[in-house]
Amino acid sequence: MSRAAFWVIFGSEFRRLIRSIKLKVLFLATFFPSLLYLFNPHASGSGVDSMLKAFQALMLDLLPNYWLGIIGQLIAIILMSDLLASEIDRGTIRLLLARPVRLSEVVGAKFLAGMATLAVLFGVPYAVIWLYNPVVYDTGTEGLWKGLPNLAGALGATLLVLATLGALAMLISVIITRPLYASLTAFGIVFLLQFLLPQIPYIKNPQRYTLGYQTAVMLKSSFHKVDLSAFGGSPAHTAIFFAATSALLLVLAWAVLMERDFPD
Amino acid sequence: MTAYVIETRELTKFFGKRNIIYHLNLRVPKGAVYGFLGPNGAGKTTTIKMLTAALKPTYGEIKIFDLEMPRERVEIMKKVGYMPEQPIAYEDMTIAEFLTYMGRLLGLPKEEAVRQARDLMAYAGVGKLAFNRIKELSSGQRQRVAFAAALIGEPELLILDEPTANLDPLGRIEFIGKVLELAKAGKTIFISSHIVSEVEKMCNYVGLIKEGQLIDQGRVRELVNVEGTDYDIVVSDNSKLLEFLKDQIYVREAWEEEGVVRVKLDERFSERFFVEVPAFIAGEGLALKLFKSHTSPLERILMKRFNMGWEE
Numbered sequence: 001m002s003r004a005a006f007w008v009i010f011g012s013e014f015r016r017l018i019r020s021i022k023l024k025v026l027f028l029a030t031f032f033p034s035l036l037y038l039f040n041p042h043a044s045g046s047g048v049d050s051m052l053k054a055f056q057a058l059m060l061d062l063l064p065n066y067w068l069g070i071i072g073q074l075i076a077i078i079l080m081s082d083l084l085a086s087e088i089d090r091g092t093i094r095l096l097l098a099r100p101v102r103l104s105e106v107v108g109a110k111f112l113a114g115m116a117t118l119a120v121l122f123g124v125p126y127a128v129i130w131l132y133n134p135v136v137y138d139t140g141t142e143g144l145w146k147g148l149p150n151l152a153g154a155l156g157a158t159l160l161v162l163a164t165l166g167a168l169a170m171l172i173s174v175i176i177t178r179p180l181y182a183s184l185t186a187f188g189i190v191f192l193l194q195f196l197l198p199q200i201p202y203i204k205n206p207q208r209y210t211l212g213y214q215t216a217v218m219l220k221s222s223f224h225k226v227d228l229s230a231f232g233g234s235p236a237h238t239a240i241f242f243a244a245t246s247a248l249l250l251v252l253a254w255a256v257l258m259e260r261d262f263p264d
Numbered sequence: 265m266t267a268y269v270i271e272t273r274e275l276t277k278f279f280g281k282r283n284i285i286y287h288l289n290l291r292v293p294k295g296a297v298y299g300f301l302g303p304n305g306a307g308k309t310t311t312i313k314m315l316t317a318a319l320k321p322t323y324g325e326i327k328i329f330d331l332e333m334p335r336e337r338v339e340i341m342k343k344v345g346y347m348p349e350q351p352i353a354y355e356d357m358t359i360a361e362f363l364t365y366m367g368r369l370l371g372l373p374k375e376e377a378v379r380q381a382r383d384l385m386a387y388a389g390v391g392k393l394a395f396n397r398i399k400e401l402s403s404g405q406r407q408r409v410a411f412a413a414a415l416i417g418e419p420e421l422l423i424l425d426e427p428t429a430n431l432d433p434l435g436r437i438e439f440i441g442k443v444l445e446l447a448k449a450g451k452t453i454f455i456s457s458h459i460v461s462e463v464e465k466m467c468n469y470v471g472l473i474k475e476g477q478l479i480d481q482g483r484v485r486e487l488v489n490v491e492g493t494d495y496d497i498v499v500s501d502n503s504k505l506l507e508f509l510k511d512q513i514y515v516r517e518a519w520e521e522e523g524v525v526r527v528k529l530d531e532r533f534s535e536r537f538f539v540e541v542p543a544f545i546a547g548e549g550l551a552l553k554l555f556k557s558h559t560s561p562l563e564r565i566l567m568k569r570f571n572m573g574w575e576e
Contacts, residue, residue: 004368004371005368005369005371008365008368008369009369012365016354016356019356090352090355091348091350091352092352092353092354093318094313094316094318094346094348094352095346095348095352095353095366095413096369097316097317097318097337097341098316098317098341098344098346099341099366099369099370100337100338100339100341100342100369100370100371101338101341101369102338259320261318261319261320262313262318262319263279263313263318263319
């Protein structure tokens with residue numbers, strides 16, 4: 001019964017998010033660079049090698065600066081803040097408490113639904129570029145398959161960063177239960193940290209404390225056609241850090257939920 | 265195993281320094297229709313929120329089906345249906361989707377959840393609105409949906425918080441009928457309300473709460489027997505009766521209102537009233553059309569207990 005409730009909540013939440021107008025608006029923002037690319041791909045040669053090099057260079061530019069820049073961070077935070085805050089704000093959490101459903105399942109299922117939605121929001125624009133590139137570089141299906149690890153690497157790095165931001169947004173949203181205020185607070189924290197941390201004196205290479213830098217570190221594992229030697233650090237360590245931080249933030253969100261009252 | 269489906273011990277709730285519920289010892293027997301009665305702000309909804317784990321007790325203990333709330337909430341909620349005071353629901357869902365979702369959360373297979381949702385929509389009188397979104401419904405229709413949601417999964421215990429608050433008079437009558445049906449089917453029902461007449465029609469047990477304290481509880485007929493002091497009488501010639509009553513020592517006040525003779529008794533001599541007035545009516549050859557207490561037994565209990573509280 002317990003596992004069934006998890007998937008029931010996941011399914012319901014995912015459907016709600018996918019059908020929402022909010023998602024369509026956010027999709028316009030995430031799809032915008034891909035749309036520009038479709039109209040103006042700027043092919044620099046032909047063949048698989050050129051294609052991979054161009055894809056990696058493009059992703060290295062867009063991921064830290066656009067998709068995981070301010071716009072991407074905002075999208076993740078807005079989407080994930082709403083998952084638990086709206087339940088508490090509208091009082092529907094009391095309906096869930098009156099069912100044989102564990103709060104850990106509620107947190108887990110909603111997080112997973114949010115991540116699945118983010119995978120669609122960011123995965124579709126990435127996949128469009130990946131699908132379009134073999135046409136632009138005239139590589140046929142070979143280019144498609146050779147480009148797949150790059151696509152997976154980019155999407156994986158994106159989702160790991162967004163998972164951390166999402167989990168932070170969920171934690172804040174169980175404390176500040178108005179979705180808008182929760183979003184603004186989470187974004188304020190993330191923005192402030194990225195502004196302050198790179199300026200810490202007496203620390204070697206302080207600029208590494210930004211999401212963009214660490215995204216580039218993770219991309220090192222699958223992007224071999226571009227020079228990423230300037231980004232020091234292990235992709236595995238960074239990935240583990242993001243995954244562990246996400247898990248910790250989710251556990252904290254669950255613990256806060258367990259302890260708090262739901263008066264209205 | 266106790267005989268009580270709901271049992272609380274010294275249940276207390278503070279919000280900050282404000283004491284909302286104070287040493288509440290509820291006992292709801294199996295199969296009872298328990299009316300939780302009290303004025304607005306007495307603490308009924310706060311108590312229900314603690315029973316359904318939305319609020320944590322500051323101290324005290326809640327046992328439902330002999331299991332401890334909130335520690336064993338998941339086990340308890342397999343057998344409980346809850347209808348909140350405000351009919352909350354997922355606004356963007358249709359009624360059918362919402363009820364199916366509620367059923368699925370109980371662990372029902374999809375087909376069974378869909379079947380129960382369909383049956384309960386018809387039972388609650390919203391069958392024709394199955395594909396309307398909840399945000400499009402009136403407050404009364406939402407209340408019916410909330411009632412259907414509480415019934416999904418055939419729970420053994422129903423906790424209903426002000427269930428008729430948004431219903432029209434016909435809806436209320438229909439609702440009372442349904443509660444009586446459910447009671448007959450053996451369900452234990454805990455209803456909070458401030459409408460005495462409804463509780464009187466539905467409940468065989470009652471708990472009276474005032475300012476967060478339980479003043480009294482038990483079977484309605486076993487509670488303090490409070491004699492009425494206000495009576496309504498209709499005879500074939502009211503003016504004759506009124507004339508007679510005005511001279512009697514046991515009558516504090518008597519007047520005619522809309523064809524009914526209203527009498528306020530002096531409690532000290534009320535026994536004479538029951539002997540002399542019937543004798544007068546019979547002696548004068550008047551036809552007796554109505555002779556009843558102006559207030560119901562439960563109203564009298566409430567008035568007496570609550571007034572006593574105010575005097576203290």
